Amino acid sequence: MLIRFFNSLGRKKEVFEPLEKDRVKIYSCGPTVYASPHIGNFRAFIFADLLRRSLEFLGFTVESVMNITDVGHLVSDSDSGEDKLEKGAAREGISPLAIARKYEKEFLDDLEKLNIEKPTYLPRASEHIAEQIELIKKLEKKGFTYETSDGIYFDTSKFENYGALSGQKIEDKEAGARVAVKSEKRNPADFALWKFCVGENENHILCWNFETGKQLSDKNLRSETETRKAKIGFPGWHIECSAMSMKYLGATFDIHTGGVDHIPVHHENEIAQSEAATDQRFVNFWLHNEFLTIDGGKMSKSLGNLFTIEDIKAKGIDPLAFRLFCFGTHYRQKLNFTWEALSSANNRLKRMRNDFAKKIGADTSQIFEITKNKSFETDLGNLARTYKLDFSSAISDDLNTPRALAILEEVLFGEGISQDEQRRLVREFDKVLGLNLDQPVVEEKIEPNQEQQKLLAERAAARAEKDFAKSDEIRAKFAEMGLEIEDAKSGKQIVKKKN
Ligand SMILES: [Zn+2]
Incomplete structure (x- = not known):
């Protein structure tokens, strides 16, 4: 049986065949663990789980990776503003890594509740700094990067196919870029591979020495000159996905998934930095799930509809x-x-x-x-x-x-x-x-209110007098309320929601 997937790269359905016979390698962009994950996030993870289970059903062995972003995800796509993790840490008064572990656990618990199979690998960005630095150094050597006062950037104009996934040309992006005016970026689409712990990131807690790869606790932070010299900083968000996917799945792999919102920036950047580094095709199939809206609109904290x-x-x-x-x-x-x-x-x-x-x-x-x-x-x-x-x-x-x-x-x-x-x-x-259809429906017990308790007492009395007509009448009253009475062996009447 032929398998067809809609490939965002090319925007059409294509026949899917994995690189290795019978084995499929999948990478899915995972959560940034700085707050409770909401149902909008989970649509993407349920989709990735469906893809994996479907391929297994069709006879393939699946190797899957989902990253845990616990450093470097800034609040804005334009490589400025605070790091989401550090912001969460400031909000809750604990360290960024403590925030990350807290919400990672919540995320993993939710996966279980949703019957989402754990990916083969769940790598944390903070534990793959060396791989990210190595990839950036490779790009530096090949002339794809440049330095500004606040970091190391990828020069998108040097990557010929930039924009292939979204179908956007660099010129279109330039026309739409209002924020880039002040920036030292050469092209508005250029993105940070590494941010220095200076300026607005001066107080960033998670910082590493770019030359040695060693993590610095904040008290060890040197003067600004020294920080610049050793390029003390932290990775940009996009680079982690390239570094970790290629580490676990190889330079080219079968499928990459994520939400449609990732297409124009995050995934475009993943392709550019990966293919620039390896000179190989990064991913064969890009699968993207659409948004979840709530009551026809957006989900946001201010609307109070980030349901969990x-x-x-x-x-x-x-x-x-x-x-x-x-x-x-x-x-x-x-x-x-x-x-x-x-x-x-x-x-x-x-x-x-x-x-x-x-x-x-x-x-x-x-x-x-x-x-x-x-x-x-x-x-x-x-x-x-x-x-x-x-x-x-x-x-x-x-x-x-x-x-x-x-x-x-x-x-x-x-x-x-x-x-x-x-x-x-x-x-x-x-x-x-994965709906657990062989799981019996758990009937929910109800705590009867005063009126219901009165009726139950009447019913108990009727039954003692063998007045079954009356007992049935009361049972019917409960049925009208969507409830059911079960008579336990002890003689106790248990009220449950009717199925
Ligand atoms: Zn990603």
Whole structure:
């Protein structure tokens, strides 16, 4: 089966083949760990996870890298302003690395909640300073860099293909660049490879000696002259992705992912600095996911809508419902988040799990063993095999998850194939979707309010007098409220949300 992905480089669907047979190497831009990650960030990470799982489903071994940015990400793309990590540290009164570890942990916990498989490598930028310096020195030797009073810059005019990914010419960028007037940059698109700990970065805590690669604690910072002499500073944001991707995956690898917002600056710069250094093609396929909007607009701190996975859980919604919500729309389309839409995804997920539970029967462990020992392809009937083929072709067609979900639901709710086949197909498909469909729906217990407690007392009395008509009447009242009463062996009445 041919796999087609939409390649941002060239802006069309292309047949995908990895460089090495059966093995795919993927790099995904990871989080800058300076604040709690929000659901907009997670659309990109869920997409990267879907890509990896899909390729594994299609028979490939996947090697993946996601970087953790814990130094050097400035608040603005024009290489000025504060470092996000240092700003976070000042906000919370702890060191930049302590901030980084705190939010990295939060990020990793959220990955788990969203059933996102951990990438093969999760390198931290601060632990790969030597590789970044080495790459910058290589670029220096080849004449692609120049120095200004505040850092070492990449000269984009020396890289012939600059702008190929975004389709923007350097001249267009120049026309649109208002901020560059004061800068010492030769071209507005030029970007910092290394920033010196001087001027607005004088108090930067994480600084390294460019010549020796050694980290300096701030008390060791010398005079400005000495700082300049040893080029004491920190890496620009873009260079870490080139240094770490090439370290773990080689000079050329198969797929690079990220959000569409990375195309015009970050990814364009990654290509320029990597290809200038190696004279080889950096990445064969660039896959970008579209934005997540909230209530039709932007997400921002000031609007108070930077929702987190914890916010989702606090509303009693399964985080995996957010996964399902993302898959309901193709990754290259904008996705609008509303709480109503998420709650209907949650109901859809519950429906799927309930139905799956019914089809599994009571003893799940036994059935799982049987499934494991069966050769999957050979004993599926014709219709079941068609479903599997349809599902594979949906994901092979640029990861068409809306279609894949429709096929999954047809298998789950439809007729014409045996229950054993249904069960096995759903489990196979769920390896791609990661919705934990074989997890039983957890019924949520409700703490009854005063009025409900009164009704429960009446019902207990009615049951004691064997007045079942009255008992049923009260049960119906709860049903109207969307609640269910379960009679425990102890005689206690437990109230739950109705599924
Ligand atoms: Zn990146």
